[in-house]
Amino acid sequence: MKRTRTSKAWMREHVNDPYVQLAKKEGWRSRAAFKLMEIDDKDKLLRQGEVVVDLGATPGGWSQVAVQRVGSGGLVFALDLLEMAPIAGVHFIQGDFREDEVLRQLEEKLGERRVGLVMSDMAPNMSGVPLVDQARVMHLAELGLEFSQAHLKPDGAFLVKVFQGSDYEAFVKAMRATFRTVAVRKPDASRDRSAEIYLLGRTLR
Numbered sequence: 751m752k753r754t755r756t757s758k759a760w761m762r763e764h765v766n767d768p769y770v771q772l773a774k775k776e777g778w779r780s781r782a783a784f785k786l787m788e789i790d791d792k793d794k795l796l797r798q799g800e801v802v803v804d805l806g807a808t809p810g811g812w813s814q815v816a817v818q819r820v821g822s823g824g825l826v827f828a829l830d831l832l833e834m835a836p837i838a839g840v841h842f843i844q845g846d847f848r849e850d851e852v853l854r855q856l857e858e859k860l861g862e863r864r865v866g867l868v869m870s871d872m873a874p875n876m877s878g879v880p881l882v883d884q885a886r887v888m889h890l891a892e893l894g895l896e897f898s899q900a901h902l903k904p905d906g907a908f909l910v911k912v913f914q915g916s917d918y919e920a921f922v923k924a925m926r927a928t929f930r931t932v933a934v935r936k937p938d939a940s941r942d943r944s945a946e947i948y949l950l951g952r953t954l955r
């Protein structure tokens with residue numbers, strides 16, 4: 751959302767938001783870090799030594815959490831359209847995940863490694879036209895799913911942000927066709943963003 755002086759929604763989300771204050775206090779780059787921590791506390795996705803791919807990583811809250819939890823034996827590859835200030839232990843690529851050349855760069859960095867967790871918090875700039883925005887969000891989610899199908903290890907997991915709306919059911923169906931289990935996660939820190947939810951697929955079929 752654009753930051754304007756008059757935006758009450760922005761004020762509500764950022765100034766009076768306890769997660770924003772806490773993120774600042776604890777040194778997390780985004781309030782989104784709390785969403786991943788809550789999901790991971792429950793689902794134990796970020797195991798020591800794990801290889802993680804973070805799609806839509808900037809400003810870096812999820813990457814910070816990932817690098818801390820996988821430890822020195824793990825690896826975190828992060829990608830975003832926007833620049834990201836370096837995080838020790840995170841291998842960052844700047845580029846558009848929809849572009850073949852960017853995907854190729856990521857695949858080159860990964861080499862032969864299979865990934866334990868692909869996580870996508872990618873969200874396009876909202877145009878304000880609901881049908882257009884939903885289509886863009888779902889397209890990014892589908893690309894994340896394709897990447898997961900190609901690079902996850904058999905017991906790997908894919909965590910992806912989606913919005914409930916058109917194409918949602920079709921995407922859940924595609925997730926179910928790919929993974930043995932598919933769960934919906936709605937962490938406390940995303941309560942206010944009503945349409946946003948996370949899908950978690952585990953173990954490739």
Ligand SMILES: C[S@@+](CC[C@H](N)C(=O)[O-])C[C@H]1O[C@@H](n2cnc3c(N)ncnc32)[C@H](O)[C@@H]1O
Pocket residue numbers: 779780782783805806807808809810811812813829830831832845846847848871872873874875890
């Ligand atoms: C909600 S933010 C991610 C916040 C991040 N998880 C964190 O904890 O700091 C969504 C990100 O998705 C990125 N994004 C959107 N479309 C993208 C694309 N096509 N390729 C790569 N990144 C994209 C945006 O640039 C933005 O930084």
